[in-house]
Amino acid sequence: MDMGMDALGWAGLALALLGTGVVAGVLAGLLGVGGGIVIVPVLSWLLAIVALPDSLTQHLAVATSLATIIPTSISSARSHRKRGSVDMARLKLWGPGVIVGALAGGVLAKFVSGDALRLVFGVVALLVAVNMFMPRQIQAAEAPPTGAPANFSIAGVIGxxxxxxxxxxxxxxxxxxxxxxxxxxxxxxxxxxLGLLIAVPGTLGFIYAGWGVEGLPPLSLGYVSLPAVALIVPATWIFAPQGAKLAHKVDQALLRRLFAIFLAITAARMLLSALG
Structure with a gap:
């Protein structure tokens, strides 16, 4: 890393990470997204500014984002559960598949092309966004599947x-x-x-994948940057409940359209990154 930055530069970097945590926390509570959609691109950009090699930037950004999602999800889920909006039965049904999928993702991410993943995910996310923005959303089924294999597969892919x-x-x-x-x-x-069930095994997988890799910044645990986590987490923890409160004040149809717009922006960013 470039250690030639002056005190003002490091202070600006710290403020940027804190601001990222504020936005990520609000989005986590409002949309249940864990904040990673904000954290990953911002971290990638900030890591590039401090002259980290391109070969490490994306892995560090993804792993560090997952680590910050752990406390953010706890804070957000607690707020939603107090309002009765967490389906505990579905959480237990999907939990095993999500955990297995997330752990596999953390370990395998090192060997999979980031551009290929962004391209596939961007296309799927864009289709989902269009569907959710429509006045009448396309329904895959009138009720969730009840079979264990189907639920495990769906949860595994999500994880x-x-x-x-x-x-x-x-x-x-x-x-x-x-x-x-x-x-x-x-x-x-x-x-x-579910964000917690994804973030814990995913983070462990990235720690394993990055263990012993040369060129990582100081105070890294595998691919996880501990200083970045320490700066982002307090802000996400504080502001996730505020997003959760807002989610319960917004009309459901409006919330669905807000999520669709958010998802479309995310999809466009991933597609541009993959095709650029």
């Missing part, structure tokens, strides 16, 4: 891709739940809890 992209479960878990008839507020609340 795998969420972990590899460094995001909470909301970006995939919210539209999937919504498409099978689960109310939007319940989908958001449950997704905020």
């Amino acid at each position: 795998l891709f969420s972990s590899m992209m460094g995001i909470g479960g909301g970006t995939l878990a919210v539209p999937v739940q919504s498409s099978v008839g689960i109310p939007m507020r319940t989908a958001v609340g449950t997704a905020s809890a």
